[in-house]
Amino acid sequence: MQTGMIHAHSGLRWILLILLIITVINAYMKWKGEKDFTSGDDKLSLWTMMVTHIQLLLGLYLFFTSGKVMLSGLDMANAVGRFYTIEHTLGMMLAIVLITLGRVQAKKIVTAAGKHKKIFTMFLIALLIILLSIPWPFRDLGASWF
Ligand code: HEM
Numbered sequence: 001m002q003t004g005m006i007h008a009h010s011g012l013r014w015i016l017l018i019l020l021i022i023t024v025i026n027a028y029m030k031w032k033g034e035k036d037f038t039s040g041d042d043k044l045s046l047w048t049m050m051v052t053h054i055q056l057l058l059g060l061y062l063f064f065t066s067g068k069v070m071l072s073g074l075d076m077a078n079a080v081g082r083f084y085t086i087e088h089t090l091g092m093m094l095a096i097v098l099i100t101l102g103r104v105q106a107k108k109i110v111t112a113a114g115k116h117k118k119i120f121t122m123f124l125i126a127l128l129i130i131l132l133s134i135p136w137p138f139r140d141l142g143a144s145w146f
Contacts, residue, residue, distance in 0.1 A: 002065060009058040011146055013134060016055055019048040020099075020127050024120060031116035045103050045119050052096045052126075063089060068142065083141050091133030095126040102126070 023044050030041065063069055068084040076082055102122025106115045135143035 005058060005061055005065075007146070009055065009062060010144065012051065012055050012058065014146075016048070016051045017127075017130070019044075019051055020123060020130070023048045024124050024127055027116045027120035027123065031113055031120055034113060035116075037112040037115045041116070041119075045106070045123070048123070049099050049103050052099050056093070056096050059089070059092060080141055083135065088133050088135060091129050095129040095133070098122050098126040098129070 026041065026044060029035075030037070063084075064071075066084060068080055069089075070078070070081045070085050074081055074085050099122065102119055105122070106118040109115050109118055135141035137143060137145055
C-alpha cells in the first residue's frame with residue numbers, strides 16, 4: 001500500500017508537470033496573441049488544478065504515514081527529515097494555493113487578455129515553486145525519477 005502510494009505520487013508529478021507547462025505556454029501565447037478565452041482554455045487549467053488536488057490528497061496521506069516525515073522531534077540538521085516535513089510540504093501547498101487562486105481570480109476577470117495573463121502569471125510562479133520543491137534524485141533525498 002505504502003509503496004503503491006509513493007509510486008502514484010511520484011509518477012503523477014510527470015502528468016502534473018506536462019499539464020502545467022502546456023497551460024503556462026498556452027496562456028502566454030493566447031495573451032500575447034490577443035486570442036479569445038475559450039472553454040478549451042478553461043478546461044486545460046481545470047484539469048491541471050484537478051491533478052494538483054489529487055497530488056495534494058496523495059501527499060497528505062504520505063505526510064501522515066511516511067517514515068521520512070518527523071511530526072515530533074524533528075532534527076533540523078537531518079536534511080531528509082527537514083525536506084519532507086517542512087520544505088516539500090509547504091512549497092507544494094503554496095503552489096497548489098496559487099494554482100487554485102489563479103483559476104478563481106481568472107474567472108472574475110472580464111477580458112480574455114486579463115484571464116490569460118492571470119493564469120500565465122499564477123501558474124508560472126507555481127511551476128517554479130514545484131520545480132524547486134521536487135526531491136529530484138540528484139538532490140540525494142532518497143527519491144527516484146518515477
Ligand atoms: C504539486 C504537488 C506535489 C508534487 C509534484 C510532489 C512530488 C513528490 C515526489 C516526486 C516525491 C518523491 C517520491 C519518490 O520517493 O520517488 C514526493 C514525496 C513525498 N511527498 Fe510530495 N509532491 C507534491 C505535493 C505534496 C504535498 C502537498 C505533500 C504533503 C501534504 C507531500 C508529501 C510528500 C511526502 C511525505 C513524500 C515522501 C514519501 C516517502 O518517500 O515516504 N507532497 N513528492
